[in-house]
Amino acid sequence: MKYYLMKSEPDCYSIDDLKKDKTTSWSGVRNYQARNFMMDMRKGDEILFYHSNAKEIGIAGIGNISKEAYPDHTAWNPKDEHYDAKIAHGDPRWQMVDVRFVKKFPHVVTLDTLKNTPSLKNMITLRKGNRLSITPVTKKEFETIVKLSEK
């Protein structure tokens, strides 16, 4: 079992949307590093759902991987916001996974809290200038954040 953090702008897609939908396909990732992490994901791996560019920035809940990486067809659709004109139709360069809702935290574990928790200081997403939308987290980091959400 592995653990990841996935960022989403709640104006675009929030933990409440995931709760309502039950599962969603994580399409639109156009960054090679983030894609590679998705390709490492296995069914059942757990993810921290992070709200970026939000009124309340931080981790809003938990999901898990319900379907492993498969081609992101939105890259081939000229009408899609994440259309990639540089690849051929059918090119499986960009991939997505399906994420299932697990729980919404009773309160957001804010970025401020994350920064002020010494055992989380190595989290990739907290490093200066990091913009990766998908990053691995350790089991310990995952469990620490779950505990913070219960406080």
Add this chain to the structure above:
DNA sequence: GCCAACGTTGGC
């Protein structure tokens, strides 16, 4: 809305 930090692109 600003801007620092980063990834990508393309000319050479």
Add this chain to the structure above:
DNA sequence: GCCAACGTTGGC
């Protein structure tokens, strides 16, 4: 292969 220019991300 270098690197300047550009576009994007995301916190503030």
